[in-house]
Structure formats: structure tokens, C-alpha cells
Amino acid sequence: MLALSCRLGAPYDCVKEILDAAPDKLRHLVDSRGTPLHEAIVCDEIGPDVVEYLLQEDEKLGTGGESNSLRATMIQDVDGYTPLHLLIRRRFQSHVLADTNENDKSYFIEILELLVRSCAEAIIIPDRGEYEEPPIVMAIKANVYAPMLQSEETTIARIERHIYDMVNCMLQHFPEAASRVFNGYRGQYTALHSAVFHGRCSDTIELLLNAENQSPSNVSQKACLLGNTQGELPLHFCAMRGEPPRTVALLAKAAPEAISKRDASGLTPV
Amino acid sequence: MAFLFSHWLWIRFISTLLAIEDGRGNSITVSLNANPTQVRESDNNNRTRQFTFSSIDQDNFEADLQLMRRIDPTVDFLRMRHIPIEVQEAPEALQWAERSATVLKNVRDRLESSANRENSESENANEIQAGRLVNLNRLEAITTLFWIKVVSLLKAIVTKDCSECQEQYNDDLHLVRTAFERGCCPPLVARIVALLFPNEFSQPDSNGRLALHYSAMRPWHAWEWPREDGTSDVASSKLLNLESASLLRNAMSLSSVASAKQKDIIGCLPIHYMISTCIQACCASGRSCSEDPLVEMLEIIGYFVKLNPGSLSACDPRTRLPPYLQATAEATQAKRNSSNTSSVHDELPLSIVYLLLRQDPSLMQPTSAI
Numbered sequence: 001m002l003a004l005s006c007r008l009g010a011p012y013d014c015v016k017e018i019l020d021a022a023p024d025k026l027r028h029l030v031d032s033r034g035t036p037l038h039e040a041i042v043c044d045e046i047g048p049d050v051v052e053y054l055l056q057e058d059e060k061l062g063t064g065g066e067s068n069s070l071r072a073t074m075i076q077d078v079d080g081y082t083p084l085h086l087l088i089r090r091r092f093q094s095h096v097l098a099d100t101n102e103n104d105k106s107y108f109i110e111i112l113e114l115l116v117r118s119c120a121e122a123i124i125i126p127d128r129g130e131y132e133e134p135p136i137v138m139a140i141k142a143n144v145y146a147p148m149l150q151s152e153e154t155t156i157a158r159i160e161r162h163i164y165d166m167v168n169c170m171l172q173h174f175p176e177a178a179s180r181v182f183n184g185y186r187g188q189y190t191a192l193h194s195a196v197f198h199g200r201c202s203d204t205i206e207l208l209l210n211a212e213n214q215s216p217s218n219v220s221q222k223a224c225l226l227g228n229t230q231g232e233l234p235l236h237f238c239a240m241r242g243e244p245p246r247t248v249a250l251l252a253k254a255a256p257e258a259i260s261k262r263d264a265s266g267l268t269p270v
Numbered sequence: 271m272a273f274l275f276s277h278w279l280w281i282r283f284i285s286t287l288l289a290i291e292d293g294r295g296n297s298i299t300v301s302l303n304a305n306p307t308q309v310r311e312s313d314n315n316n317r318t319r320q321f322t323f324s325s326i327d328q329d330n331f332e333a334d335l336q337l338m339r340r341i342d343p344t345v346d347f348l349r350m351r352h353i354p355i356e357v358q359e360a361p362e363a364l365q366w367a368e369r370s371a372t373v374l375k376n377v378r379d380r381l382e383s384s385a386n387r388e389n390s391e392s393e394n395a396n397e398i399q400a401g402r403l404v405n406l407n408r409l410e411a412i413t414t415l416f417w418i419k420v421v422s423l424l425k426a427i428v429t430k431d432c433s434e435c436q437e438q439y440n441d442d443l444h445l446v447r448t449a450f451e452r453g454c455c456p457p458l459v460a461r462i463v464a465l466l467f468p469n470e471f472s473q474p475d476s477n478g479r480l481a482l483h484y485s486a487m488r489p490w491h492a493w494e495w496p497r498e499d500g501t502s503d504v505a506s507s508k509l510l511n512l513e514s515a516s517l518l519r520n521a522m523s524l525s526s527v528a529s530a531k532q533k534d535i536i537g538c539l540p541i542h543y544m545i546s547t548c549i550q551a552c553c554a555s556g557r558s559c560s561e562d563p564l565v566e567m568l569e570i571i572g573y574f575v576k577l578n579p580g581s582l583s584a585c586d587p588r589t590r591l592p593p594y595l596q597a598t599a600e601a602t603q604a605k606r607n608s609s610n611t612s613s614v615h616d617e618l619p620l621s622i623v624y625l626l627l628r629q630d631p632s633l634m635q636p637t638s639a640i
Contacts, residue, residue, distance in 0.1 A: 153340075154336075157335045160331075161332075198347065199346070239282065240278045241282075241344045241345050242343075242344050244344075245418040248279075248422055249422035256430040257430075259423050259454050260453065260454040266493035266510050267278055267509070268453070269278050269454070270277045270279050270424075270456060
């Protein structure tokens, strides 16, 4: 019933009553759908108040013990999507569209922040697709999930700004995500690889580079120097795509060694 | 067949130029802000011509994004690995480099005069702002953007090198040196650098070396050797074949005759470095490699001798031997240190000795240099 009420966009009081009656149902994974939190996240009628309450109760349940040890924010549905994955995939487009219309109000960023603040580690959980994408990578390539948006210059600039905001929010709560290595179809990659590959603006690239420098995690290799199976580094992507000078300069400054590296075809970024 | 000798930045630049030549979006113009700090003061307080361009970005997120998309749109991830056929086989590659250098010189002159005008005339803020703006057409804007990227890459290498060896940093001299020394820089990009900085190109650095020394020292990478097993046919291999030889030929074509006679602080001539590089490259090459690079190497060594016949008897200070004996001594040493038994490796030193002795058989007489 909790999952159904979330799916149908029930009001706050209704969801609260049902949840209070059976809090452990919050982590119940319905086959081929997800937890009540997954349902709430994809429902446009559900606002931050409901999500916040669900997250508070999820935190109270704690981890480990007799109940399901995983937080609802970390539980993956049949496709391997956590609530954060779903938020970006299903609500990013309407969020950008709402930005253009004064009558529409989007709670996208508020909900994203609630999720990230409640469980920051969720931003690096890979899905079950061939690229094993975590939410931070989905946020970086969020434009892919907004096919209805027009390719006007102003819309593109707005999309870039929203992506920047998402990545900024995630890295503020979990800077380690910038240096985390993921396994994709073309070998290992990081959020930086994804950002350059998808042509993100230089501000977003700078965010990732700064977060990597501030990250306390002990990584053996800089993201800038990690090659995929083709031997391509982020600087190669940058040169291949013809990205603007500021992005080139940021990557070159972060790892000058990358400038002399050859990819599998022997080509350097210059 | 003429090869373009490209790497990614250059490939993308040429692809964009080709698109402009098709007439797509030529009419776009962009205003570039001539920041007066770009004009640097030299030691004697005279303005130097060594202008570096500011970024076209004007620190406005949305406006910059839109401007970049209009002038020089990026290629999406589906097409970014594609190397157009026109880029692979480009007889006019040299003209592209020459034309780009001319465009950049022209933009630089306009920026410089705009900055000068601002400093000398205007006191009104609006006039200053208007005076700073230099209007660029699309070709100029794209070429300028390409140049800004090249400079930022080369400067990143220079900064790292200088911080490691605590060497004194001379911006433009190091830029030229890096372009000719590093294997990452395509020959035609190095040519543009040399054309834009002619003084630095012919000026020795703190080691007494010219760009010609550095191009002779640049190691020949394995990718540059055409392979006889057919793998050289892939697009990227075509772009890399004999790249260092092309760089050397570019350096020689832009250097004065006196450059071949310039000794560095340890007394090495460019030909001494060239011989060392050739021997090392041959030792690193595989058995299945083509012999084309050997022919190139011998031609270039022969050209060095033609520029400076006196180099035939000039001893290499490292081996204390004249070039023809330096070749055999270094080859013997390299063979001792290497497990590579390539036939290419054996032939080259003998060919160098034969080539040099043919130029001056009297070197064999007891009175000669040793």
C-alpha cells in the first residue's frame, strides 16, 4: 500500500499514516518496480516534503540488523537503478522545461539534495547497464535523458547550468566520487572521462578536477591519466571533440603528462 | 603521397577549415577583446611582438557557450573518432599551416595595434572598450581558438619541465623549443610556432641549442616507421609515418645555413644529435619495419653535411669522434645494450659511414681529425 500511495502521488498526510503503520515496508522491493522511495521519486506529484519524510524514516531504520541492511536510497531496482538514478532519468527533462515556464514549479534540485544529503554514497552505485553508470555519471550526461528539449542555444546553456548544479551538489556531499573508477564497455573510466566525453562545459570539468584534488581517498592514478581500452585519456576526448580552450587548458594544467600520451592509434592530443 | 602528420587537435582544426571552405557559416564574426596585459614588456622596456592571445571567453557562462557553439562547434561522441579522408591525404597540408600562420600574424598585429591605440589615445571608458575590440571573421576566430589551445598545451609541458629542473622560464623561447623537441607536437604545428616566433626560432637557449638541435634530438617513435606487414594502412598510421623526419625537414627549411654550424654549450652540432637519434631509432625498430626511414635519415644527414661541410671532421664531444666514427661507436654501444637483432639496425651505421666518407674520402687519411 505504501508503494501504491507513492506511485499515485498521495498527499503527505496519507503517505505518513501508511508509513508510520509499517515503516519496514519502506525497504520492501516490489518485483520489477522498486521500493516505495523509487515510486515516490518518479512521481511528478510527489514533492520534497514526502521525500524528506521517507528519507527520515529510512535513516531511522538504520543499516544492518534483522531488517534489510541496505538503505532504501541504495536499493537497486531490476535495472540496477537507485532512486537517484531514477530521479535524473525521469525528472530532469521536466525540470528543465519547468525552468522556462513561470507557472511550473520543479522540486528536482530540492529532492536531489535531500537524497544526496541523506545518503551520499548512493551517487557512486553503478546501474546494471553495459557502462555500469552511477548517478553522478547520469547527472553528467543528463542531456541524453531530455530528448524533447530543443537544441536552441539558450536551452543548451540552461541544460549545462542544471548539470553543473547537479554535479556540484553531489560533489559537495561526496567529493570522493570524482576519483572513483568505474568499469564500462570500453574499460575503466571516471566521472571526468564522462564529462569530457559528453562535452560538458569547462565549469563542470573544473568542479570535477577540484573535487579530485580535495578528495581524501587514496587513488593511485589521477583521473586525467587513466586510459580506456583505446588508450584514450580525457585530454584525447577533449581534442577529438574540439572542446573550447578553457577546457583544454584545465586538463593540460591538471596533468601535463597527458599531452604526450598516445592513444591506441598512436595519436597524441596535440 | 603527401602525409599530413596530424594529431587530434590538428585533425579537428583541419576538419573545421574544410567545413568552412564548403561555405558553411563563413559570415559569422566575433569580437576579440585585446587585453592590454597581453603586450608584455621586454627587459629593455620596449614592447615585444611576442603576443599571446587571450581566450575568446569573456567570463559569461551563457554568452561564452553560445559564442563557442556558433564559431567552433564541437563534434559529438559518435563522430569524434572519425578522421576525414581529406585530412588523411592532404597535398595542401603545408599551405594550411602557412595560411594559419599568416592569419595568426595578422590577428596578432591587429590586437597589438588595438592595445597600443588604447594606451596612447583614449581616456573615455567607452572608447577604451571599443578600442579594445578586434573583429574577427570565422576563419580568424577558429584559427585563433586553435592557437590558444596549442599554446596552453605546450605551456603546460614547459611549466612542468621548468618546475622540475628549476630552469629559468622564458615563455616564447621555451614554447618554440617544446614544439620541436616533443614527440607530441605535429610537424606542421611546430612550423606554425616557428613562423610566429621567428626570433625565438633562431635564438639559442641557455644550453646554446637552436630549434634545429632540438628537432635533431627528437626521438623517432615506433609509430613513425611504416610497417611492411600492412598495418600502416590504417588512417592513424598514415598520419604518423616519418613524422620526425618531416619535422626536421620543416626545421631545416626555416633555419639559416649558420644554424647547422651552431655548437651548443657542450660543443655538439645538430648533425651529432641527428646521428645519435638515428642509431637509437634503428635499435628500437622492429624487423618488420620498412626501410623508408633509413633513406630519410641518410638524406637528412647528407643535407646537414651540405649545409656545413666542416661538420664532417668536427668531433662529437661526447664520443670525441668525428661523425662517421661516432655512428659506428654509438651503434656498437647500442647493440651491446639491446637485444634487438633487426637487420635495419645493422645497415644504418655502415650506410652513414659510407655516406660521410663519400663526401670527403680524405677523412680516412692519417692526418684527419682523430
